[in-house]
Amino acid sequence: MRFSTLLRKELRECLPWMLLAALVFLAFGGFFLRALAYDQRHYRYYPNFSAGTLVEPGQLTQHTPLLLTGSCLFCSSLGLGLILGVRHFWIPHFTRTWPFLLHRSAGRKTILAGKLTAASIALALSLGPVWIALYRYACQPEVFTVPQNFRVFIEGWIFIMLGFVAYLGTTLSGLSTAKWYSTKIFGLALAAIVIIAAILQWRLVSAFVTIVIGALLLLSQIVDTFLNREF
Amino acid sequence: MSEIVLETEALTKYYGSTLAVDHFDLKIPRGCICGFVGRNGAGKTTAIKLMLGLLNPTAGSSRLLGCDSSALTPAIRQRIGYVTEGHRLFRWMTIGGLEKFQRSFFPKQWDDKFFADMIEYFDLPKKKKIKHLSNGQRAQVSLALALAPNPELLIMDDPTLGLDAAIRRQFLEGMIELIMRQGRTVLFSSHILGDVERVSDRIVVIDRGVLRANCSLEQFQKAIKKVILSFADSVPDEVNIDGLLHCKRIEKQLELTLVGTDDEKISEWAKSAGAENYHIVKMNLEDQFIEFTAPANHRRLFQWEESQK
Numbered sequence: 001m002r003f004s005t006l007l008r009k010e011l012r013e014c015l016p017w018m019l020l021a022a023l024v025f026l027a028f029g030g031f032f033l034r035a036l037a038y039d040q041r042h043y044r045y046y047p048n049f050s051a052g053t054l055v056e057p058g059q060l061t062q063h064t065p066l067l068l069t070g071s072c073l074f075c076s077s078l079g080l081g082l083i084l085g086v087r088h089f090w091i092p093h094f095t096r097t098w099p100f101l102l103h104r105s106a107g108r109k110t111i112l113a114g115k116l117t118a119a120s121i122a123l124a125l126s127l128g129p130v131w132i133a134l135y136r137y138a139c140q141p142e143v144f145t146v147p148q149n150f151r152v153f154i155e156g157w158i159f160i161m162l163g164f165v166a167y168l169g170t171t172l173s174g175l176s177t178a179k180w181y182s183t184k185i186f187g188l189a190l191a192a193i194v195i196i197a198a199i200l201q202w203r204l205v206s207a208f209v210t211i212v213i214g215a216l217l218l219l220s221q222i223v224d225t226f227l228n229r230e231f
Numbered sequence: 232m233s234e235i236v237l238e239t240e241a242l243t244k245y246y247g248s249t250l251a252v253d254h255f256d257l258k259i260p261r262g263c264i265c266g267f268v269g270r271n272g273a274g275k276t277t278a279i280k281l282m283l284g285l286l287n288p289t290a291g292s293s294r295l296l297g298c299d300s301s302a303l304t305p306a307i308r309q310r311i312g313y314v315t316e317g318h319r320l321f322r323w324m325t326i327g328g329l330e331k332f333q334r335s336f337f338p339k340q341w342d343d344k345f346f347a348d349m350i351e352y353f354d355l356p357k358k359k360k361i362k363h364l365s366n367g368q369r370a371q372v373s374l375a376l377a378l379a380p381n382p383e384l385l386i387m388d389d390p391t392l393g394l395d396a397a398i399r400r401q402f403l404e405g406m407i408e409l410i411m412r413q414g415r416t417v418l419f420s421s422h423i424l425g426d427v428e429r430v431s432d433r434i435v436v437i438d439r440g441v442l443r444a445n446c447s448l449e450q451f452q453k454a455i456k457k458v459i460l461s462f463a464d465s466v467p468d469e470v471n472i473d474g475l476l477h478c479k480r481i482e483k484q485l486e487l488t489l490v491g492t493d494d495e496k497i498s499e500w501a502k503s504a505g506a507e508n509y510h511i512v513k514m515n516l517e518d519q520f521i522e523f524t525a526p527a528n529h530r531r532l533f534q535w536e537e538s539q540k
Contacts, residue, residue, distance in 0.1 A: 002305075002335060005332060005335040012323075013323070095322065096315070096316075097320070099283075099313070099315045099319070100320060100321075103283055103285070103311070103313045104305075104308060104309075104333075105305040105336045105337065106336060107304075107305055230280075230286045230287055231285050231286075
């Protein structure tokens with residue numbers, strides 16, 4: 001009950017940013033998708049694979065109309081992750097609400113779990129449905145003649161996970177009591193390294209493993225810092 | 232001896248090289264209303280945060296309700312009410328929302344009727360968001376939230392700071408509600424000595440991180456006194472009387488502020504110094520506090536424990 005109360009509170013704090021991220025992604029992602037569909041219909045700007053053509057998988061990914069939309073998802077996800085990290089761990093410091101939140105019949109672990117769970121739900125719920133909707137739109141044969149690659153769809157979820165890594169990085173930096181020019185940026189720097197390492201992976205499994213390892217490293221630091229930090 | 236609900240032992244806190252709390256030894260018995268006073272930056276908030284386990288001590292320890300502050304369990308925290316400095320609450324929540332949020336952490340203790348009565352007494356609109364409330368209204372919400380779970384120990388960090396006289400009075404009356412409940416202990420820090428005088432039965436004075444007094448309010452008020460001595464010729468150059476806090480020469484008069492010096496000793500010293508006559512002036516708590524914590528008197532320790540009565 002205490003966890004669900006904390007979760008609801010954290011989700012409510014995320015809500016405006018969830019809506020904003022979903023709208024931004026829908027607007028830009030949808031715009032690029034529509035623009036590409038229009039280009040293809042009128043100018044045949046993109047390669048038109050006819051039946052019987054031998055197509056390399058890489059070629060499909062390269063020409064997928066979801067490439068620009070995927071970039072929008074990547075940016076929206078990182079942006080939302082950063083904002084949620086600031087909302088959850090930087091703002092309470094400025095508004096001095098930490099003592100009010102921490103002095104209650106719930107352990108620090110429960111309070112932290114509430115925040116982390118809320119952030120992961122917020123990222124998945126705000127960007128996931130929009131991504132599914134745009135993918136389904138792009139899959140319609142009357143919209144694009146180029147068949148959609150399912151790999152691109154999975155890549156989208158990898159981007160959402162990267163948003164969570166950005167959240168963890170912001171969280172760790174927010175919890176650090178060091179100076180901003182000192183080790184305070186360690187969290188953000190580690191998150192940036194994990195994100196770059198993940199997008200450099202060609203295989204999705206490698207990207208996933210990179211994210212999991214990076215997230216675990218960040219999480220272990222966050223838990224230790226949050227449980228022992230002074231507020 | 233009554234049960235000790237709050238206890239610190241050589242509690243010390245450094246912020247970098249700055250000493251905020253210095254070997255703070257405090258014992259608060261159950262059922263007392265304790266005013267925790269000190270000048271700005273004396274270390275009141277730091278001491279309170281150390282007691283609540285929100286800060287880690289550099290040295291020493293503290294215990295609340297028999298549990299070490301650094302390991303306060305959710306069950307123990309449930310028994311301790313805390314009103315934060317500045318009444319920092321979640322600004323986006325409504326009063327009703329905050330009540331619901333807070334209630335879920337005290338499922339068995341929460342007194343719905345008491346909270347509703349307090350909100351009605353303070354005339355607070357339940358649907359209003361915290362960010363739209365005045366400072367005084369936030370203080371009232373904060374107090375109602377802290378009192379509704381009926382805590383055994385209530386710790387308040389400067390709860391009346393920035394409130395006008397009318398709101399302060401209402402706030403104190405709300406606090407008295409809790410005091411009326413038997414066996415409840417309150418520790419509240421304040422700059423306003425009038426508030427302390429009105430509701431406390433015990434006073435704890437902290438000065439530059441050092442505990443200067445921990446005694447009943449009555450003892451404190453009796454202990455600090457001003458003596459005006461008149462001399463026929465000139466006032467003596469040297470004043471060496473026990474418990475001297477402050478000495479002021481005005482023409483042929485000598486004004487002494489003393490702590491813990493009994494009337495007999497004053498009489499003896501007046502005779503030996505050749506005073507024509509002397510009289511003891513009653514001081515109010517504010518004057519006593521100012522004299523007692525004057526920078527020149529730093530570390531002139533005065534600590535009356537119950538055993539010294």
